[in-house]
Amino acid sequence: MQIIDVHIHVGHRFEWTQTAKDKWMDTGPYVPGLYDDLGKQQPGPYGDVIKKEGVTGGILIPEYSPRTAGVQPFERAKEIHEHHPELIPFANLNPNYHQDPLAAFEDQLHNGARGLKIHAIHGFFYANDKRLYPVYEKCEKQSLPVMFHAGTSMFRGAKMRYADPYTFDDVINDFPDMKVILCHGGRGFWYHIAEFLVKSYQNVFIDISGLPPKNLLKYFPSMKRFSHKYLFGSDFPGVPGIRKNFNEINQLIHDNTAMERIAFKNAYELFGFWNQGPFICTSSAI
């Protein structure tokens, strides 16, 4: 079975805050293979490590959250993509960091971004911040998927009010044709709201990154029935193992058709992987 990992973080090690390293990055086994002696990400090996886990496509996520996670600029995603075309770079915007979010977005799009990730709880703004509405409008019109970190964060300084689920509901209703991915499915205290949104709205999906595989059916009891709305993601590099997580989820779901959707087909269609020249895909997998 092919795997697309829709949630891969990028960046030099020193661009992450100490709390990000302690609480997340260093909990995984991957750090020694990713950076040079100065802590710079090595774009070739970075992708090799991911692909060695059986991943054939992925979404690369930069972030501009200076007070919580740190700033890992778009260029980090771009340079990995240049070595690994099947790993696709996404834009990231923080209206408290980017004075003109639309201009910053257009610049990242111009440099190869194929969608947008929003990290409200780390950037201290709300998903329904009006400064982002021109950007959402563009995403809706151009069919660019928008990923939202949806739920809590363990990083020091992250403020829970910015994870208010009703701000996501606003965006979903204000931009009904926008493709929305709720990353981590409302982690912490609103799994049931995320599940409700996925069941209610055709364009809303959940990425299951950053969640313990064994709890998934507890968090989302209808996950198997709605397997066309869930996406596999790892939250690399802060994950016990991409393949390990995949295997555990596969065992839990115990349904090949559903698992193929979650691990590959949904992401392949949603993110437009067929536009990716070198991306190899066998017809049996889709």
Ligand SMILES: [Zn+2]
């Ligand atoms: Zn993440």
